[in-house]
Amino acid sequence: MRIDAIQARRVLVDGDFVPATVSVEHGTIAAIGAYDEAPEGIVLRAPDSAYVVPGNVDTHVHINEPGRTTWEGFRSATEAAALGGATTLVDMPLNSVPPTTTVEHLKLKQEAAADQLMVDVGFWGGAVPGNVADLEPLWDAGVFGFKCFLADSGVEEFPPLDPAQFTEALTEIGRFGGLMIVHAEDARVLAEAPSESSRSYADFVLSRPDEAETAAIRQVLDGARETGARVHILHLSSAKALDLIAAARDEGLPVTVETCPHYLSFSAETIPDGASQFKCCPPIRDSGNREALWQALRDGIIDCIVSDHSPATAEEKNRGDGDLQQAWGGVSGLQVGFSVLAHEARRRAIPLADLSRWMSRNTADLVGLGRKGRIEVGADADFAVYDTGAEFRVEAARLAHRNPITAYDGLRYGGRVVRSVIRGNAIDVDRVDHTFGQQLRRTA
CATH class of the missing domain: 3.20.20.140 (Metal-dependent hydrolases)
Known part of the structure; x- marks a missing residue:
């Protein structure tokens, strides 16, 4: 499932967990807004007991x-x-x-x-x-x-x-x-x-x-x-x-x-x-x-x-x-x-x-x-949803x-990871059935 946003009460931004809506375009983080935003498209909403990390x-x-x-x-x-x-x-x-x-x-x-x-x-x-x-x-x-x-x-x-x-x-x-x-x-x-x-x-x-x-x-x-x-x-x-x-x-x-x-x-x-x-x-x-x-x-x-x-x-x-x-x-x-x-x-x-x-x-x-390992505008839209209630x-x-x-x-x-998102593609918790991955090479 390709998402347009992920929304959670605890999103790791600049070292702190904050309520946020993270918008995704073409596999990249396009914006980080308020939790109560109502974005268009497919929105992945994390459970209230969950934390969204890179x-x-x-x-x-x-x-x-x-x-x-x-x-x-x-x-x-x-x-x-x-x-x-x-x-x-x-x-x-x-x-x-x-x-x-x-x-x-x-x-x-x-x-x-x-x-x-x-x-x-x-x-x-x-x-x-x-x-x-x-x-x-x-x-x-x-x-x-x-x-x-x-x-x-x-x-x-x-x-x-x-x-x-x-x-x-x-x-x-x-x-x-x-x-x-x-x-x-x-x-x-x-x-x-x-x-x-x-x-x-x-x-x-x-x-x-x-x-x-x-x-x-x-x-x-x-x-x-x-x-x-x-x-x-x-x-x-x-x-x-x-x-x-x-x-x-x-x-x-x-x-x-x-x-x-x-x-x-x-x-x-x-x-x-x-x-x-x-x-x-x-x-x-x-x-x-x-x-x-x-x-x-x-x-x-x-x-x-x-x-x-x-x-x-x-x-x-x-x-x-x-x-x-x-x-x-x-x-x-x-x-x-x-x-x-x-x-x-x-x-x-x-x-x-x-x-x-x-x-x-x-x-x-x-x-x-x-572009990896961080939730910020311009980074790849890669997330892990960790739920303390699971x-x-x-x-x-x-x-x-x-x-x-x-x-x-x-x-x-x-607690466990209940969802991953790879460049805007949300992975089902029980089975991965799509090859979203890309081969990476050092560029600098």
């Missing part, structure tokens, strides 16, 4: 198509996004086959996405050994930046950069003004950590210690200092790195940081042994660490929250029959992340406006999408994710 911009999603479409795919991932309030995704360069490390591989991914998108989608490129010459052509072709690993990625077609290769790639990316996004775990620290087979979640956390993150983040910050390149720390899980990051900010280094819903929702001491649906790298740490991450968001040390939706088949998640060293690492949460965190934020007296900023405007600004019990089998596996299965939350 559609979330999730810049960390593993869609996996082509090559591993049995793990996820453009149609299932973008449907899940639409149902969960994310109206824009940026797809990671792995775990598709081939990975997005050349312009030719980017074109294959774009061809695979054609006519399948239910939300807007852009693409990251990859920085791997031997592809320095491919980085600027990928940038010119419209990728939003380049992902690299400093330790094993888990898939052989996307190897990590050693220190010399990292500096070489970062120097090149800095030369043309690009952005390097880094899975920051140190290979040496991981190699020295205990990693024997075990079903124990506590043992798994010991195998990915805090020092793996802090050592890698020191390397990334040193690289930014040496080359002047912009760097972004992916999926920060360890609060022990926060002082390093804060000091780098005070120094003026061009560094931004993200964390994820699973690090803000769960704690290691409550995760059952053998529960591979909670396995991710870096790992979910203890409850004190979780609360320190929330505080770092409040303090502006962490900039944004993204899903790091990294799904896999049941066969991959259950590999090793509960041995957490063998199971695939990744949490599936694309469809539920905003609703989960709205509930968690409310428990901590954190304003919904702040959560929305961390998941929409800040992520949009990270990748230069100035309780939510997560049922993995009913999510749009291709594989019915999620760490949130069976949990209840007070």
Whole structure:
């Protein structure tokens, strides 16, 4: 349904919730007026218990198509996004086959996405050994930046950069003004950590210690200092790195940081042994660490929250029959992340406006999408309607994710996203049946 306006008693405008009527023309916000206006055409009226926020911009999603479409795919991932309030995704360069490390591989991914998108989608490129010459052509072709690993990625077609290769790639990316996004775990620290087979979640956390993150983040910050390149720390899980990051900010280094819903929702001491649906790298740490991450968001040390939706088949998640060293690492949460965190934020007296900023405007600004993540005249008419009057019990089998596996299965939350609007197209809460999405490319 294409709407001409959305009307609600709580619309997030300029950082505050106000009664408003937001008029839409040709998929763009044309005007923001009083709540009691009577616009012509099709008007979407939100329930009185609802909040209208900008559609979330999730810049960390593993869609996996082509090559591993049995793990996820453009149609299932973008449907899940639409149902969960994310109206824009940026797809990671792995775990598709081939990975997005050349312009030719980017074109294959774009061809695979054609006519399948239910939300807007852009693409990251990859920085791997031997592809320095491919980085600027990928940038010119419209990728939003380049992902690299400093330790094993888990898939052989996307190897990590050693220190010399990292500096070489970062120097090149800095030369043309690009952005390097880094899975920051140190290979040496991981190699020295205990990693024997075990079903124990506590043992798994010991195998990915805090020092793996802090050592890698020191390397990334040193690289930014040496080359002047912009760097972004992916999926920060360890609060022990926060002082390093804060000091780098005070120094003026061009560094931004993200964390994820699973690090803000769960704690290691409550995760059952053998529960591979909670396995991710870096790992979910203890409850004190979780609360320190929330505080770092409040303090502006962490900039944004993204899903790091990294799904896999049941066969991959259950590999090793509960041995957490063998199971695939990744949490599936694309469809539920905003609703989960709205509930968690409310428990901590954190304003919904702040959560929305961390998941929409800040992520949009990270990748230069100035028309996304905000409700203002001239922006894309992308909205999420979050209703505190609609309780939510997560049922993995009913999510749009291709594989019915999620760490949130069976949990209840007070409030949920009940509607999304993508460039003026209102999405039915129960099913997405129109491919409204467009492919995005970096333009600046």
